[in-house]
Amino acid sequence: MAEEKYPINLWVNEERYDKLQKANLADMCAEKLAGMKVIQVFANDAQKDKILKVFPTAKFDTATTRSIELLPKKVKDAIFDKVIEKQNPDILDDFLSAY
Amino acid sequence: MAEIGHGGKEIVERILEPAEAAEKIKGLKAIPIRSQIANEVIDISYGWFTPLQGFMNKADADGVCRSTQLADGTVWSIPIIFDMTEAQISDYGIKEGDTVLLTYMDNPMAIFEIEDIWSYDMEDMCQCIFGTADQKHPGVLRTCGYKEKFLGGKITLVNRPKINPPYDAYFIPPLEMRKKFKEKGWQASVVHQTRNVPHTGHEWLMKGAWAQAYGGLPIEKPIVGVLVNAIIGAKRKGDYIDEAIILCQDELRKSGYFADYNHMTSLTFWDMRYAGPKEAIFHACIRVNLGLTHHMYGRDHAGVGDYYDPYDAHRLLQSIPKEKLNITPVYSMNWLYxxxxxxxxxxxxxxxxxxxxxxxxxxxxxxxMDGVKPPRLIFRPEVFDLVMECAEKYGFGSPFVTDKYLENRTPVFSIEPLSA
Known part of the structure; x- marks a missing residue:
């Protein structure tokens, strides 16, 4: 059975969308929940556990969405900037290596 | 006419008028209490906790732990207990048969007639109530943090709390609530238990439950309502601030997503125990006292983490006969986009x-938190705007609980000096 992956939802506000357009990455956005743009960065079990340990306000929504939520905005901004830098959402190992 | 509450017992407000109160408290030892206990003093005194007339003695607490009922057989699922250290009891010179004065915010709040001083194996209590003694469970942590002795006995409020704005309009005790239901002509009423600002999933939970509660009742005129009953108590960092919760719930009515004739918002003071199925029973008991006929239960009601199966609460509720718990559960499936x-x-x-x-x-x-305004299908724009307004007005710039909010917020209620 494939290992479960847990999304971190980077909801795209105007400021983030401008950055994506400038990097020619606007197509990376998916559309969710009646028109909101989002980039999903996926964590495996080990990465999820590390995120929840390093950022104690974060919460794994076990009941409904099985996503990692409530990361501080500055952390999500840093993850978002890393996605832009690498032009790829597969950046969590790189991002977490600093912690 | 008497209003009959949970367990078939009359709802009686245990509250003295100021002149009598001033007389009765003369010479009593003053014992300061913390916010959890002050909340529960209010719940006991106004009848939210009927048939409890005070904090539990050992027989009631043990009955709750062993068989989810008080010593007289009334269904009850969470111990309502008053804790003190042995040293405090000794220092105050308290013994069974004494009457003391409970104070909050340095002012007189309630008379406590102490009938029983007892102790209990708290790990055992946790296993019985929470199904675990794991201290990562917030209810276990709270319970194991209690002092080693418990005092049981009757409570009588001597000083009504001053409910501060914006909560004052939503403090509707059981006897008053029942009058309101009669004025509105509601023949059935379903409660939405919440600690959240509502998104449209919540809104549709309520609308679905309203339809379920309507059942076969006649539809010529509106006779079924939804009562939002927000739990106001201890906060955790990152929760929505209380002001946003209560005002945004009411905004659904004010903005027309519900109407005056089918929706009302209120609050209950309670520090959540996150006891899942046992807390679901407890919520039912207090909502019986508020006069509700139906109670909404979604997945994992009052649960936390992975401690409970999402439908444990439903199964426990189904095991209790209507004559023991006079409210009809409305089980709600998830709403989604x-x-x-x-x-x-x-x-x-x-x-x-x-x-x-x-x-x-x-x-x-x-x-x-990401600075995105969700579309109206997901989150009503009036609610979003009000959340942001609450952040500025009450939350020191944040709609979520921060250290600054916890330190500087206006208390939900105050106990002021007793004026005879």
Whole structure:
């Protein structure tokens, strides 16, 4: 059975969308929940556990969405900037290596 | 006419008028209490906790632990207990048969007639109530943090709390609530238990429960209502601030997503124990006292983490006969967004399972934290605007609980000097 992956939802506000357009990455956005743009960065079990340990306000929504939520905005901004830098959402190992 | 509450007992407000109170408290030892106990003093005195007349003695607490009932057989699922250290009891010179004065915010609050001083194996209590003694469970942590001795006995309020704005309009004790239901002509009423700012998933939970509660009742005129009963108590960092919760719930009515004739918002003071199924029973007891006929239960009601199966609460509720717990549970399936339907729908209704997009209060909080305004199908714009207004007005710039909010917020209620 494939290992479960847990999304971190980077909801795209105007400021983030401008950055994506400038990097020619606007197509990376998916559309969710009646028109909101989002980039999903996926964590495996080990990465999820590390995120929840390093950022104690974060919460794994076990009941409904099985996503990692409530990361501080500055952390999500840093993850978002890393996605832009690498032009790829597969950046969590790189991002977490600093912690 | 007497109002009959949970367990078939009359709801009686245990409150003295100021002149009598001033006389009765003369010479009593003053014992300061913390906010949890002050909340429970209010709940006891106004009848939210009927048939309890005070804090539990050992027989009641043990009955709750062993068989989810008080010593007289009334269904009850959470111990309501008053703790003190042995040293405090000794220092105050307290013994069974004494009457003391409980104070809060340095002012007189209630008379406590101490009938029983007892102790208990707290790990055992946790196993019975929470199904675990794991201190990572917030209810276990709270319970194991209690002092080693417990005092049982009757409570009488001597000083009504001053409920501060914006909460004052939503403090509706059981006897007053029952009058309001009669004025509105509600023959059935379903409660939405919440600690959240409402998104449209919550809104549709309420609307679905309203329809379920309507059942076979006649429809010529509106006779069924939804009562939002927000739990106001201890806060954790990252929760929505209380002001946003209570005002945004009411905003659904004010903005017309509900109407005056079918929706009302209120509060109950209570520090959540996150006891899942046992807390579901407890919520039912207090809502019986408020006069409700139906109680909504979604998945994992009052649960936390992975401690309970999502439907444990439903199963426990189903095991209790109506004559023991006089409220009809309304079990709610999840509401979600289906892009194919282009609307909020219910997992029991919609056939586009592969396309479903589930959302939760936690997910919506993340969206708000990211600085994104969700579309009106997901989060009503009036509610979003009010959340942001509350952040500025009450939350020191944040709609979520911060250290600054915890330190500087206006208390929900105050106990002021007793004026005879």
């Amino acid at each position: 289906c892009p194919h339907c282009g609307e909020i729908t219910n997992e029991g209704l919609c056939g586009h399972k592969k396309e479903w997009q589930k959302f939760s209060g936690t997910l919506i909080r993340s969206i708000v």
